[in-house]
Amino acid sequence: MKFTILGGGLSALSLAYFLQNNNKIEKITILEKSDKAGGICRTYEEKGIQYDVGPHIIFSKDKEILDLMNSLLGENNEKHRRSNRIIHKKRFVQYPFENDLSKLPQEDIDYCVNAFLHNPYEDYEAKNMLQFFLKTFGEGITNTYLRPYNEKIWKFDPSFMDTQMVERIPKPPKEDILRSAKGETIDGYLHQLYFTYPKNGGTEALINAFISKLTAKVEIITDAEVKKVEKCINGFKILTAAGMYEAENLVSTMPVNELVKIYNSDSKTFDILNTAENLRFNSIAICIVNVKKDYAGDNYAFMIADKNVKFHRLSKLDFMGKGYHIDGTATYMAEITYRKNDLYDKASDDELIKDVIKGLEVIGFIDSSEDVNFTALKRFEYAYVIYDLNHRRNMDKIKDYFSKEKIYLNGRFGSFEYLNMDAIIRQSKNLAENIFVL
Numbered sequence: 001m002k003f004t005i006l007g008g009g010l011s012a013l014s015l016a017y018f019l020q021n022n023n024k025i026e027k028i029t030i031l032e033k034s035d036k037a038g039g040i041c042r043t044y045e046e047k048g049i050q051y052d053v054g055p056h057i058i059f060s061k062d063k064e065i066l067d068l069m070n071s072l073l074g075e076n077n078e079k080h081r082r083s084n085r086i087i088h089k090k091r092f093v094q095y096p097f098e099n100d101l102s103k104l105p106q107e108d109i110d111y112c113v114n115a116f117l118h119n120p121y122e123d124y125e126a127k128n129m130l131q132f133f134l135k136t137f138g139e140g141i142t143n144t145y146l147r148p149y150n151e152k153i154w155k156f157d158p159s160f161m162d163t164q165m166v167e168r169i170p171k172p173p174k175e176d177i178l179r180s181a182k183g184e185t186i187d188g189y190l191h192q193l194y195f196t197y198p199k200n201g202g203t204e205a206l207i208n209a210f211i212s213k214l215t216a217k218v219e220i221i222t223d224a225e226v227k228k229v230e231k232c233i234n235g236f237k238i239l240t241a242a243g244m245y246e247a248e249n250l251v252s253t254m255p256v257n258e259l260v261k262i263y264n265s266d267s268k269t270f271d272i273l274n275t276a277e278n279l280r281f282n283s284i285a286i287c288i289v290n291v292k293k294d295y296a297g298d299n300y301a302f303m304i305a306d307k308n309v310k311f312h313r314l315s316k317l318d319f320m321g322k323g324y325h326i327d328g329t330a331t332y333m334a335e336i337t338y339r340k341n342d343l344y345d346k347a348s349d350d351e352l353i354k355d356v357i358k359g360l361e362v363i364g365f366i367d368s369s370e371d372v373n374f375t376a377l378k379r380f381e382y383a384y385v386i387y388d389l390n391h392r393r394n395m396d397k398i399k400d401y402f403s404k405e406k407i408y409l410n411g412r413f414g415s416f417e418y419l420n421m422d423a424i425i426r427q428s429k430n431l432a433e434n435i436f437v438l
């Protein structure tokens with residue numbers, strides 16, 4: 001039996017890793033658009049500094065998958081304690097925001113605590129993300145941080161997003177909010193309190209570790225953008241930039257909205273095309289800035305809700321260890337999300353870099369652009385799945401369609417779900433174990 005996988009990111013490589021152990025499978029062919037496998041888990045380099053598409057930290061509640069990732073990395077892996085800060089009016093507030101309220105100016109503390117204790121939204125059913133924030137945290141915490149930050153990262157109004165991402169966030173007990181307002185900082189989201197990161201090579205080290213474990217059964221073909229997929233008697237015909245391939249069994253990890261467009265079948269209706277068109281996602285620009293002075297301290301990531309700063313998150317790469325540091329300097333990665341045709345999409349790379357430098361001045365991380373040694377900017381079209389109010393319904397319809405067509409969907413944009421690396425590997429393992437019974 002032969003398998004073909006469209007796309008060559010973590011979902012494809014981890015699926016091949018699990019599938020190759022199945023004796024019934026003779027060959028697995030991975031068709032990747034770009035010149036290298038890895039997708040969003042690739043790592044790039046600028047003047048000796050290696051960086052990911054947003055630093056990809058390794059953490060999970062799923063012990064089996066976490067153990068697998070850590071064992072694949074072996075010695076090239078280092079444990080870190082999270083040190084994330086929210087920057088609010090130039091003050092560092094420990095993440096998550098509600099656990100460190102005493103760091104805010106007094107009027108903001110009063111607003112957050114009062115609105116939490118006397119919350120008129122408490123007993124309503126939350127039907128969207130904004131309502132969930134108001135019900136769970138009250139108007140003060142919502143308006144001071146959660147709402148502006150979420151608007152900034154999603155570029156989508158939280159009242160048009162569903163609660164899939166947030167519904168598992170627990171409501172903080174009143175005592176915890178009062179303790180946090182009085183100066184007692186409480187660690188939250190404990191499963192991410194410690195994480196690991198490759199000592200060298202960035203997150204692509206994990207990709208390389210998976211590739212090194214693939215047997216001769218697996219072939220990765222790069223520069224093979226899939227341009228057309230057609231159903232035929234024995235399976236599928238796949239036209240790629242590297243030639244024509246035939247597939248007995250097909251898994252797609254490429255963005256499913258793109259797959260719908262290039263899939264040629266009599267069963268494809270206008271409704272399916274239209275549903276795929278309505279799947280929402282964000283792109284991301286990653287800007288590297290190396291500077292002369294270090295005002296960030298021993299902290300790793302900074303979340304910034306202030307709309308005067310264009311990036312939503314800033315990471316200090318030096319935090320990850322010697323492999324990511326140039327002596328006498330600090331290197332930051334700023335992340336700006338955008339959607340097709342919005343102002344950031346239309347802005348030139350130079351304009352975005354200028355915005356990032358201005359943002360660093362606003363938060364006090366540089367005194368002026370004179371402090372900047374070098375910059376680099378890269379854009380990635382597929383970064384975040386947006387759980388808009390129609391996402392679940394749209395994806396159920398598309399999954400149902402491809403399941404009838406006998407095309408398996410896997411991966412972050414392949415299955416169009418907000419999945420981190422651990423969840424991707426789990427999804428691949430489940431698919432590999434169940435592929436013959438689906």
Ligand SMILES: Cc1cc2nc3c(=O)[nH]c(=O)nc-3n(C[C@H](O)[C@H](O)[C@H](O)COP(=O)(O)OP(=O)(O)OC[C@H]3O[C@@H](n4cnc5c(N)ncnc54)[C@H](O)[C@@H]3O)c2cc1C
Nearest residue numbers: 007009010011033039040054056057225226411412420421
């Ligand atoms: C900013 C950011 C930060 C993140 N941080 C973390 C983190 O800290 N920890 C964590 O666990 N996870 C993190 N993630 C999530 C992680 O990146 C993803 O879970 C993972 O990379 C998804 O892998 P994938 O294979 O599903 O998708 P992708 O990596 O997108 O792979 C899809 C592949 O398909 C290829 N492709 C597309 N179209 C075609 C075509 N027509 N023909 C052939 N090939 C095609 C693409 O080139 C790509 O290689 C982060 C993601 C982002 C965007």
